Amino acid sequence: MRDALFQDSLRRARKIGEAASISQEVIEALMRPQAMLQASIPVRMDDGSTQYFTAFRCRYNSILGPTKGGIRFHPDVTQSEVQALALWMTIKTAVVGLPFGGGKGGIIVDPKSLSPMELERLSRGYIRVMADFIGPDLDIPAPDVYTNAMIMGWMLDEYQFIKRCKAPGVITGKPIELGGSLGRDEATGRGAYLCLKELEKKRELIPNETTVAIQGLGNAGYHVARLLHQDGYKIVAMSDSKGGIYSAQGFDVESIWKEKTAARQLNAVYCDQPIGGCDNIPHKKISNEKLLQLKVDILIPAALEAVITEDNAAKIQAKIICEVANGPILASAEPLLEKNGITIIPDVLANAGGVTVSYFEWVQNRQGYMWTLEEVRSRLEQIMTKAFDEVWGTAEREKQSLRSGAYTLAFRRLEKGINSHGSREFFNGHS
Numbered sequence: 001m002r003d004a005l006f007q008d009s010l011r012r013a014r015k016i017g018e019a020a021s022i023s024q025e026v027i028e029a030l031m032r033p034q035a036m037l038q039a040s041i042p043v044r045m046d047d048g049s050t051q052y053f054t055a056f057r058c059r060y061n062s063i064l065g066p067t068k069g070g071i072r073f074h075p076d077v078t079q080s081e082v083q084a085l086a087l088w089m090t091i092k093t094a095v096v097g098l099p100f101g102g103g104k105g106g107i108i109v110d111p112k113s114l115s116p117m118e119l120e121r122l123s124r125g126y127i128r129v130m131a132d133f134i135g136p137d138l139d140i141p142a143p144d145v146y147t148n149a150m151i152m153g154w155m156l157d158e159y160q161f162i163k164r165c166k167a168p169g170v171i172t173g174k175p176i177e178l179g180g181s182l183g184r185d186e187a188t189g190r191g192a193y194l195c196l197k198e199l200e201k202k203r204e205l206i207p208n209e210t211t212v213a214i215q216g217l218g219n220a221g222y223h224v225a226r227l228l229h230q231d232g233y234k235i236v237a238m239s240d241s242k243g244g245i246y247s248a249q250g251f252d253v254e255s256i257w258k259e260k261t262a263a264r265q266l267n268a269v270y271c272d273q274p275i276g277g278c279d280n281i282p283h284k285k286i287s288n289e290k291l292l293q294l295k296v297d298i299l300i301p302a303a304l305e306a307v308i309t310e311d312n313a314a315k316i317q318a319k320i321i322c323e324v325a326n327g328p329i330l331a332s333a334e335p336l337l338e339k340n341g342i343t344i345i346p347d348v349l350a351n352a353g354g355v356t357v358s359y360f361e362w363v364q365n366r367q368g369y370m371w372t373l374e375e376v377r378s379r380l381e382q383i384m385t386k387a388f389d390e391v392w393g394t395a396e397r398e399k400q401s402l403r404s405g406a407y408t409l410a411f412r413r414l415e416k417g418i419n420s421h422g423s424r425e426f427f428n429g430h431s
């Protein structure tokens, strides 16, 4: 499926763009990446051998600013997936109104099979092959699936070594000590939480009567779970790549996270022995597929793309889906969900908190001035709330879904950017 992801994302974008009467010129500009680099990274392994890893970086569209997007380490990374993710970043940065375009990168690797030193050599190798393709005013990477602040730190160090200067703005999601921003680690989850708080007002949701299932308790999934739980929402199911757990009563997210971090997988948290803080909670193991089909109020896919397809869409019983992962719902599955009255907060809005605080980090690096955590949180709230209202308003006015509303908003902003260089009408009028 990942090989077809880019085509799927293009079909969806074209359909929404045409329905919103975006000009063909602009749609065509968004149908292809501006630049795509594939490279091979040689890595000296701990046993003395050399292994080669395939790496990608895509600068999709830079009309509104330097391209921006994470780097994923995963065995299933493909060029098609990287391009789809980069297109979605182009739309996302425009939805929240950031002066960035969209980009993305990845390496085909199972990072769990590498030693820490092999992982460091691979991360530095990525920058050696990409050093002239990225830059603080050109293309700015960040963390994504199975990459984190330490990896960003190695990458920054390698970039600065090659360029012989300090350039903290070349990468975001760095450790705080190397120029990272306070609040970046929680930003994606907090952004999704802020969207759900806006929906809570519109739908008059009552937190302690609202059940939530989260697929993928990683960085983004954990923080949205933590914040919703703090507000009284019942987090009844959570999962990771090894499987999930379910309790009708709801879990205490912090203690589960602590146990998961120690055990390195959720399945192990609740096997045979009850754990501290949750001793009296009846629970059972649940597969990732079954988790998606639970009868809950809110389903949060927060792992990988294409988990809801034509095959399982009719079985989804949630009332609301908040797409924290990028692209969890295939375009072909969406009409089935809509037919069943499911509200979808689309990825290009729901997970935009991450790139928004990455933008704050980049601004702080350029200013040489650090913001407080309160400043970061309050500015994030302003941007996310405004974006949610604009998407909601566009969708209502044009009788569209929230995804179509978000795409329409983004395409109109991109259209203005592209047309400010002169449109077909402009040049025709001057011939």
Ligand code: NAD
Pocket: 143, 144, 145, 146, 147, 188, 215, 216, 217, 218, 219, 220, 221, 239, 240, 241, 242, 288, 302, 303, 304, 305, 324, 325, 326, 351, 352, 354, 355
């Ligand atoms: P992460 O590596 O921290 O966590 C990923 C989680 O998903 C892990 O718990 C992993 O075990 C789980 N997982 C992997 N394969 C799975 C499977 N098949 N079924 C169920 N769970 C599985 O990654 P993250 O940064 O939290 O990213 C998660 C999603 O959010 C991705 O789609 C990413 O593109 C998106 N996202 C992340 C950010 C960010 O700032 N981190 C920003 C925007 C979007």
